[in-house]
Amino acid sequence: MNRYSREQMAERVARDIPEGAYVNLGIGLPTKVANYLPPEREVFLHSENGLLGMGPAPAPGEEDEDLINAGKQPVTLLTGGAYFHHADSFGMMRGGHLDICVLGAFQVAANGDLANWHTGAPDAIPAVGGAMDLAIGAKQVFVMMDHQTKTGESKLVEACSYPLTGVACVSRIYTDLAVIDVTPDGLRVREMAPGLTLADLQAVTAAPLLPALNEGLTGGESA
16 A cells, blocks of 8 residues: 655645744654745744744754754754743743644544543553643644554544544644545545545545545545
8 A cells, every 4th residue: 555655744744834824843753844844935833842933954963952842853943033931832832823733643533633642551651742732722733643553553533542632623634645634524535645545545544534525536636
């Protein structure tokens, strides 16, 4: 089964971030999005540890140990960028000042519920960070994740079995197999990896999927 690479997923998310948007990139896979934002498009990247105006990852050997994102990865600061108190950063998140946040997930439900901080396993380490604040504070929540777990279970489900991060908060889902919108009618497929059919995708997805508005959609195309 053809799958999008991590780089293709990041580039695809970057295409959906508009000029002038204030955006938070979550820990892990979402941080790759910064490397694919066109330099001519002005986007203000925010980090919950107190940064606004982040750029792409630094070149090897040019890392500044005092300039990191929330995942403790070295970052760059664009001209005009700023760093500030952690509490001010959370004020931006909770105050509705972010247009988009991009988060990873363990599960996303058909109604847009998000579970991304704890699997409920007794030996798992809870790591909520600022995810709850982002999930309810950002105007749109994009999720980037593998379509399935390492054991082949669907991460798109009818109802989350893991503890929730946010209720009905997800707007769009980007996986290694598809781009899927959360709509009032359910999960609507927007794009699929090359060669996939809707039947192929539904076979590995626990939640019901709706076809793209373009009924003739095939793998690799968009609505």
